Amino acid sequence: MGTITISAIKADVGGWVGHSDIHPDLLSEAKRRLSEAVESDLLIDAHADSCGDDVNLVMTHRLGVDAEAIHHFAWDSFVSMTEIAKRLHLYGAGQDLLADAFSGNVRGAGPGVAEMEIEERTSEPFIVFAADKCAPGAWNFPLYKIFCDPFNTAGLIIDPKAHGGFALEVHDLIEHRRIRFECPEDLYDLLVYIGTPSRFVIKHVFRRDMQDEPVASTSTSRLSLIAGKYVGKDDPIMVVRAQSGLPAVGEVLEPFANPHLVAGWMRGSHNGPLMPCALGDSTPARFDGPPRVVGMGFQLADGKLHGPRDLLGDVSFDRARRQALELADYMRRMGPFEPGRLPMEEMEYTTMPAVAERLDERWEPIEEPATPVPA
Ligand code: F6R
Ligand code: MG
Ligand code: MG
Numbered sequence: 064m065g066t067i068t069i070s071a072i073k074a075d076v077g078g079w080v081g082h083s084d085i086h087p088d089l090l091s092e093a094k095r096r097l098s099e100a101v102e103s104d105l106l107i108d109a110h111a112d113s114c115g116d117d118v119n120l121v122m123t124h125r126l127g128v129d130a131e132a133i134h135h136f137a138w139d140s141f142v143s144m145t146e147i148a149k150r151l152h153l154y155g156a157g158q159d160l161l162a163d164a165f166s167g168n169v170r171g172a173g174p175g176v177a178e179m180e181i182e183e184r185t186s187e188p189f190i191v192f193a194a195d196k197c198a199p200g201a202w203n204f205p206l207y208k209i210f211c212d213p214f215n216t217a218g219l220i221i222d223p224k225a226h227g228g229f230a231l232e233v234h235d236l237i238e239h240r241r242i243r244f245e246c247p248e249d250l251y252d253l254l255v256y257i258g259t260p261s262r263f264v265i266k267h268v269f270r271r272d273m274q275d276e277p278v279a280s281t282s283t284s285r286l287s288l289i290a291g292k293y294v295g296k297d298d299p300i301m302v303v304r305a306q307s308g309l310p311a312v313g314e315v316l317e318p319f320a321n322p323h324l325v326a327g328w329m330r331g332s333h334n335g336p337l338m339p340c341a342l343g344d345s346t347p348a349r350f351d352g353p354p355r356v357v358g359m360g361f362q363l364a365d366g367k368l369h370g371p372r373d374l375l376g377d378v379s380f381d382r383a384r385r386q387a388l389e390l391a392d393y394m395r396r397m398g399p400f401e402p403g404r405l406p407m408e409e410m411e412y413t414t415m416p417a418v419a420e421r422l423d424e425r426w427e428p429i430e431e432p433a434t435p436v437p438a
Contacts, residue, residue, distance in 0.1 A: 067107070067183045067366045068130070070122045071191050072137040073282070073300045074159040074174035077148025078116035082196075084346045085113045086153055089144045093118055096140045105136060107366035114345040114357045115195025116155075117298045118144060121359070123366045128178040131167055138165040141174060175199070175282030177302045179267075182276070187363035189304045190315055190374060194337065196347050196354040197327035199283045199299040200260020201337060205318035206231070206279060207257060209303065209310050210268050211246045216314040219247075224308030227272040233257060234266045234283055245271065261326060261409055270309065279303040297327070316358060316374055322387035324394075328352040332405050332413050335394055338387035341376025353391040 079086035093111035097120065100106045110121040120140065126133055141160055148156035161173035170176050181187070194201055208215040210229040218225040231244045233256055244253040256263040268279035281301040305312045319339040328335035328350060335353040345355045359371030397403025404410075 065125060066127070066180050067363065068124050068127050068133075068178060068180045069189065069302050069363075070124065070128070070130075070133055070137075070176070070178045071119060071193075071282075071300045071302050072122070072134075072169060072174055072176050073114075073117050073119040073193060073298070074141045075117045075155065075298065076141050076145045076159060077151075077153030077156040079151075079153050081154050082116045082351055083348060085116055085118055086148070086151060088147050088151065089118060089153075092144050092147055093120060093140060096136075096143065097122070100136055105132060108368045110359070110361075110368055110371060112193070112342060112357075112359060112371065114193035114342075115298065115347050115355060117193065117195055119191070119193045119300060119359075121191050121361070121368065121371075123363065123368060125366070127180050129168055129170070134167070134169045134176075135165055137174065138169050138172070170284065173284070175284050175297065175300050177280045177282045177300050179277040179280040179302055179304075181304070183363055183366070184307060186307070187304070188306050188312060189302060189361055189363065190312065191300065191302050191359045191361070191371070192356055193298075193300045193345075193359070194325075194354060194356040195298050195345060196329075196335070196352045197299070197325040197337060198261060198297045198331075199281060200257075200262075200264045201299060201325040201327070201354070201356075202281045202301050203257040203260045203263075203265050204323045206265045206268060206281070206301075206303075207253070208318035209315050210279070211250055211253070215317050216310045218308075218310055218314060222308060224272070225310070227270075229278065230269045230271050230275070231265050232267040232269070233263050235263055236283065237262050241266065268303075273308070277304075278309055312360065312374070316380075319356060319358070319375055320380060320383045322383055322390060324390070325354050326405055326409065328354055328394075330413060332410060332415070333394070334402055334405065336387040336390035338391075339375040339380045339383050342371075342373045344376070349391065350395060353387060 097109035107123040112119045145157035159173040213219040228246050234241045264283045269275040282299045305315050322336035324334045325337045337354045340355050345357045358374040360374045361368045361370035
């Protein structure tokens, strides 16, 4: 029956209230457009949802990744949602649409994109994760745990089909280059890079013993790096397939039981715990956060989406939520001090340089005593 492509495309086109949620009218518009696209056979199936102030479009189709028709459709959908956002004076209407017009692909134009073209298996469970108030590097830690850590994923030891390991493609967002790590052999080399999630992000994961079948894909856009200044948050999305030789659904969810620290809380300038939450609770409030992640589980059937199941809303993540709130208390007590606040280099993409500029003239050179030259 040919391949199926899963495209998860997201954008913040206006917040309700502030940056905390999306207005129901935006979601209705997304749903209306998606059902039109299914009726016209552009899409096989689709689902619209939100995480915080971001709208997530989950679409299935037969056109492959980077298909112009799909990206154009997503772009136009965000444009029509922006019009509603403008009419309602929603906050930051159209904020993620950085380009003036569509030009072939939404990548690099603001919206976040995670796509993969797959041979649908007899049963195809997959999960779309969406996060708010954090940067794309937020997926590095969970992806490492899911595909490389046998303490997280028992299948890496026990399941002969998973035992061969996975290959991870890492992108360098500053130098615009990529590298592929074959794991487990390259684990230590992989960690040299992905421990710096502000720059190095895991873009794809492949299963090595299955002709490099894609098993995970993430969005990697960093708006500030595209625009050269602070223009909002990157709030990433990712798609992960599960079961039958891949990590089980529970192994894919497991890393989120440990709310790791991510960059992106308040003004994109603070570190905070990534709190797993139910779809209905993905509405950042305290200090515009704490950062949140939702997990939408789907079963695919001939390209049709059966779901979502609200996986991170489950009671088994209640303790992680509580722990995240405790960590949030602790991090908040740091106030404007690093590492509560992001390091200086990261602040260069915020409004901080404008404040520092005013003080330029007040800085005076210090006369250093002559430093003895070592013999
Ligand atoms: C947006 C975000 C928020 C804003 C903050 C200030 O995703 O994380 O924390 O940065 O609300 O927003 P402005 O500068 O638009 O008033
Ligand atoms: Mg916003
Ligand atoms: Mg957001």
